[in-house]
Amino acid sequence: MILPVIMAGGSGSRLWPLSRQLYPKQFLSLFSEQTMLQETCARLSGLEHLPPLLVCGEEHRFMVAEQLRAIDQSHHGIVLEPAGRNTAPAVALAALHSLASVGGDPLLLVLAADHVIRDIPAFQNAINTALPSAEHGQLVTFGIVPTGPETGYGYIRRAAGKTPASGAAFPVEEFVEKPDRKTAQGYLRRGDFLWNSGMFLFRARRYIEELRTHRPDILAACERAMDASSVDVDFVRPDRSAFIECPDESIDYAVMEKTRDAMVVPMDCGWSDVGSWSALWEVSDKDEEGNTAKGDVIIEDSRNCFIQSDGKLIAAIGLDNVVLVESDDAIMVAAKDHVQDVKKVVERLKAEKRPEARVHRKVYRPWGFYDSVDSGDRFQVKRIVVNPGAQLSLQMHHHRAEHWVVVSGTARVTCGKKELLLTENQSTYIPLGVRHRLENPGTIPLELIEVQSGSYLGEDDIVRFADKYSRT
Structure with missing residues (x-):
C-alpha cells in the first residue's frame, strides 16, 4: 500500500511578499480556493x-494541522524537522x-506540498506505472516531460527503450x-531528457538500505534522532x-x-513547482491580452502581466510583462x-532585520489569528479571531496592559482570580503583570479588538504558565 509522504517545509522566498518565512507558499491559495498543501x-x-x-518544521506545525483539519484529512502523523537539512534526512525520518x-x-x-499539477489523471497514471518497479525494490523518480528549454530545473537522462517490468x-x-x-x-532536441520533479516512489526499507550503503552518516543521525523522539498529540518530535x-x-x-536501481517514469501532467511569479503566471488563467488578475484589479491597455491584490484596488495602465503584487503590508513590482x-529583496530585508521578510501583518496561531491594525509610540491595536473551542495560553506580560472589546461571539476571560463571560460590545481590562487567558466557549469564531499599551509591545513579552498547544 502507498504511504504518501508530503514534504511541507521551505520558505518560498521567490513569491514574496505573499510567501514569507512563517507563512510560505505551500500554505497559500495561489492556484485555487484550496491551499497548495x-x-x-x-x-x-x-x-x-x-x-x-x-x-x-516546528514553526509550521499548527498551520499543517489546521489545514488538514479544514478539509477533514486524516494522516499518519506530522514529523517535525528540528532543523532544515534538505530532503535526504527529511525522507529518512519519514x-x-x-x-x-x-x-x-x-x-x-x-x-512536495508546493507543486501545481493540472492533469490529475496523468499524475495518477504515472504513479500506477511506477508501482511495479517500486514493488520490486527499485527507486523510482518522476521526470516531467519538458515543454521548453527551462534553465531553472535539473534534468534526468533516461535510458533508451522501455523496461520489460x-x-x-x-x-x-x-x-x-x-x-x-x-x-x-x-x-x-535529444528527447531523452526530463525535468527533475523531486517526486519519488520506493519502499521504506530500500531507501534505508541505500542510505546505509551510500550515506551511513545521514542514516545514523536520523536513527539516533528517531530513537530519542517523542510524540506530542499529532506531532512526532525527533531529538534535536x-x-x-x-x-x-x-x-x-x-x-x-549513486544507486544502481534508479528508474524514471515520464510524467506529462501540467506540472510546475511555482518557483517564481512568472511560473505562477504561466499556469494561471489569463484574459485575451495574456493578463492574470487576482483580487480587486482593473487593467487597461496592458499585456502579459500578473497582478494580484490582497485588499486594495489596483489600477494597472499601459503595462507590459510586469508582475505587481500587493499584500497587507508590502507592494512588489517587477519586470517579469x-x-x-525577488529573492535578493528578501535577503536585504533579512539583513536589515525587517519583519516583512518573516511575518505578515496577519499572523496565524494554533487558536486562530491576529491582525496588527495600527501601532504607535507605546500602543498597538490588534484584531484577534479565536476559533470555536480554542483558547490562548494562561500568560502574563511584564511591560504592557491590554484592553479587550468583543466585536462578535462570546469570550471567556480569566483575569487573576476572576473569570467572566463577555459578549458583543462588552469589554474588560487586563492589568500589567496579571495572569490571564482568553477562550472561545462558543460555536462561532470570537472576534475582538485588543489595545495594548506599555513601554514594550514585542511578542516575546509573554510568560506562559499553561498551554494546550505545548508552547510553555
Whole structure:
C-alpha cells in the first residue's frame, strides 16, 4: 500500500511578499480556493493509499494541522524537522517513522506540498506505472516531460527503450545540474531528457538500505534522532541534539545518483513547482491580452502581466510583462524577466532585520489569528479571531496592559482570580503583570479588538504558565 509522504517545509522566498518565512507558499491559495498543501492531498483521491505522513518544521506545525483539519484529512502523523537539512534526512525520518508506526514495508510516495499539477489523471497514471518497479525494490523518480528549454530545473537522462517490468519506466542514465539555455535546448532536441520533479516512489526499507550503503552518516543521525523522539498529540518530535549533527543533503545527491536501481517514469501532467511569479503566471488563467488578475484589479491597455491584490484596488495602465503584487503590508513590482531577483529583496530585508521578510501583518496561531491594525509610540491595536473551542495560553506580560472589546461571539476571560463571560460590545481590562487567558466557549469564531499599551509591545513579552498547544 502507498504511504504518501508530503514534504511541507521551505520558505518560498521567490513569491514574496505573499510567501514569507512563517507563512510560505505551500500554505497559500495561489492556484485555487484550496491551499497548495490541501491540493496536494486532494490529488491523491482515486489512488489506493494510506492517510499521508507529513514532514514540516516546528514553526509550521499548527498551520499543517489546521489545514488538514479544514478539509477533514486524516494522516499518519506530522514529523517535525528540528532543523532544515534538505530532503535526504527529511525522507529518512519519514521512512523510519513509517516502519515503526505503519508496519510492514510501505511504499513511500514522496511529494512536495508546493507543486501545481493540472492533469490529475496523468499524475495518477504515472504513479500506477511506477508501482511495479517500486514493488520490486527499485527507486523510482518522476521526470516531467519538458515543454521548453527551462534553465531553472535539473534534468534526468533516461535510458533508451522501455523496461520489460513496467513498459514505461526507464533506467536512469544520469542526473544533470541546471543547464544554461544552449545546453537546455540541446536536451530538448535529444528527447531523452526530463525535468527533475523531486517526486519519488520506493519502499521504506530500500531507501534505508541505500542510505546505509551510500550515506551511513545521514542514516545514523536520523536513527539516533528517531530513537530519542517523542510524540506530542499529532506531532512526532525527533531529538534535536542528534538531528542537528546530520549533514545537509538532497535525495538526488545522497541516493539517486549513486544507486544502481534508479528508474524514471515520464510524467506529462501540467506540472510546475511555482518557483517564481512568472511560473505562477504561466499556469494561471489569463484574459485575451495574456493578463492574470487576482483580487480587486482593473487593467487597461496592458499585456502579459500578473497582478494580484490582497485588499486594495489596483489600477494597472499601459503595462507590459510586469508582475505587481500587493499584500497587507508590502507592494512588489517587477519586470517579469527579473522575478528571480525577488529573492535578493528578501535577503536585504533579512539583513536589515525587517519583519516583512518573516511575518505578515496577519499572523496565524494554533487558536486562530491576529491582525496588527495600527501601532504607535507605546500602543498597538490588534484584531484577534479565536476559533470555536480554542483558547490562548494562561500568560502574563511584564511591560504592557491590554484592553479587550468583543466585536462578535462570546469570550471567556480569566483575569487573576476572576473569570467572566463577555459578549458583543462588552469589554474588560487586563492589568500589567496579571495572569490571564482568553477562550472561545462558543460555536462561532470570537472576534475582538485588543489595545495594548506599555513601554514594550514585542511578542516575546509573554510568560506562559499553561498551554494546550505545548508552547510553555
